[in-house]
Amino acid sequence: MALDIKPTRSELINLKRRIKQTSSGYNLLKMKRDGLFHEFRTLLSEMISAREELVGTYRDALQAISLASSIEGGLSVKSAAIAASKRPEVNVSRRNIMGVVVPKVDGQNLKLSTEDRGLGLIGGSPYIDEAADSYSLLIEKVVKAAEMEATLKRLLEEIEATKRRVNALEFKVIPEMKEAQTFIQLRLEEMEREETFRLKRFKNK
Template sequence: MAIKDNIKPTRSELLELKKKIVLSQSGHKLLKMKRDGLILEFFEIMEKARNARSELMKSYDDATTKIAIARAVEGVVAVRSAAFSLTEKPEINLESKNVMGVIVPKIESSGVQKPILNRGYGIINTSARIDEAAQGYERLVEQIIISAEIESAMKKLLDDIEKTKRRVNALEFKVIPEQLEAEQFIKLRLEEMERENTFRLKKIKD
């Protein structure tokens, strides 16, 4: 099939297109490396997430068991009174960290687990059951904070993996093939134009 006569590309256009192809292929390679790195990082964090969830469920079961025992032994009023006597609240600091170019949250806490004397309630009028319940819920809160950081990081990484995959696929299956096709078209058209010019020159010479 003959190439259209009304399209007349130039050598400079071909060179410019070749530069774009090199850039696209380089970008494609870098994005694939980033995608693969993010996937590896995601699987590492996913393993941490499994462990964190397991620990969270253990902490939850332990805390609910201990609070149930405290209520049964001390009574609901005594447990609530001990809970409301808390004066020093935990501090939560939200920062960020960079994982393979993705900004993920970093949550740090302090003052979650407290010595008995810093819980606000009097140790004379309460039993060890309330202390155990308070300690159980302090551990649960710490585990919730750990899980929240890991789950948030997982979501951020997964979103960026999907974005990177779309960009890789767009370059691999659309942009680069179209550029290569355009390059081949320009080469063939330039060759055809050269043949036409050679033919004209021969006719003029004759």
């Protein structure tokens, strides 16, 4: 028994209160663990689908850029890329999932208009437009996948930490407290019997 306890009624009352509070905290942690695990499984399923879409989008983008290069020429494709007046940007902020801070990734200028691409200056091309749109979509999916992957990692870390706390309470802290409660109750009963026996002996004298 790891707890330093005194077999008194006040100690028993305090211990019962602590067991109740600890059990309440244990139940809340279990609810948090289960809730986080549900969020993790849902997001994991979405992540698997997102990765499959990402692979398909990447394949489409490669085909589009290959077609544009073969028809318009590699120089025209490079010129179109250089002519863009804006560049994609990624901003990372934070959001909260059941008390867990996870990254929120937002992209800006991921899909540019024809004007922002500067294609009007070089005449433009439906093949180059298609390639540009394909890569814009690819960037969007990469940004989303990165956010989901980082969120999954953070949720998994919190799930493991919460699981350790739940296990510590379930298999160590609460059992030790209940063992101490039993010890105090038995000791108090023993002391009461001894006192009763002592009083009887005193009366019989």
